[in-house]
Amino acid sequence: MTTYKTYLKNKTHTYCKNRRAIANVVTSAIVISAVSILGVAMLGWSNSNLAIQKQEIEEAFSTQINKINEDLIFDNVWFSSTCPGKCVNVTMSNVGTLGLNVTEMKFVDGTSLTDLQIFYFTDGGIVTGGTFSTNATYTWMSGDDIDIFVFTERGNQFTTQVIAP
Template sequence: MRKKGKYSRSGLASIVTTAMMLTTIAIMGSGVVVWGKSNFSANEMVVASSTTTSVNRINENLAIEKIWFGINPQKFVNITMTNNGNIGLNVTQIQFSTSTTSNQFQFSNQAILPKKTGSIQIPYSYSDNIPINILITTSRGSILTTQASP
């Protein structure tokens, strides 16, 4: 016979408490799994993008074919470049520097297709017989350096 009285339902409270704790643990565990998966997906995209950029930078192969200096109608420098790589590239900046000055020229649309040649003419007041260091930067961050004298 069951005991009736003050303590007859004490077993029910422990069952309800255990069920509430298990439910809470299941909800928190699910939250951690979802958060971890979304965090992993975000990091995976960052790594994939970084890897693609690095591989593309390695595949860039820009060669300077000819640098010549002109004076008509004003002094200028013409740089002819060949893209020997298998991906297209964009020249975004060319910097001329001497022992006393440094000039940067920004470009927004100087694309050179794979296995093609491109030429850029830049107005620049150079001095005769003073060597100029030339730095060419691509949109992926590759830098090509050379030196020329007028």
């Protein structure tokens, strides 16, 4: 005859034994669910990260191609003493396949390479085949060796060298 204690002991043992089997199944399901959720999250993150990098590469490529297609030539540089003071007129033509914006023009001493004067432009747009002419007020001396640097909005630099009459 089994006593009540023995009955409870066997019943508890059986209950715990069955409970452990259920706990293993539940734990395994939780781990598999967690791994699945993390896998989906990582896949989504990597896809969005790759899309962002692809966009950045396309923009860099487009910018570099556009820089290659910019081309500017200096048509005429003439010195005048009839402006209010002395000035230098610089005329440039856009011979590239894209429109461009002249943002800065810098006069540099051709021998010492020091900056003489810098001019900034907000209206320096030149369409393809168009020209841009500006009078730059600068007190030049006869025989000055001046390098003229022109910078565009895309970061290109064009240079010419002139000597004042």
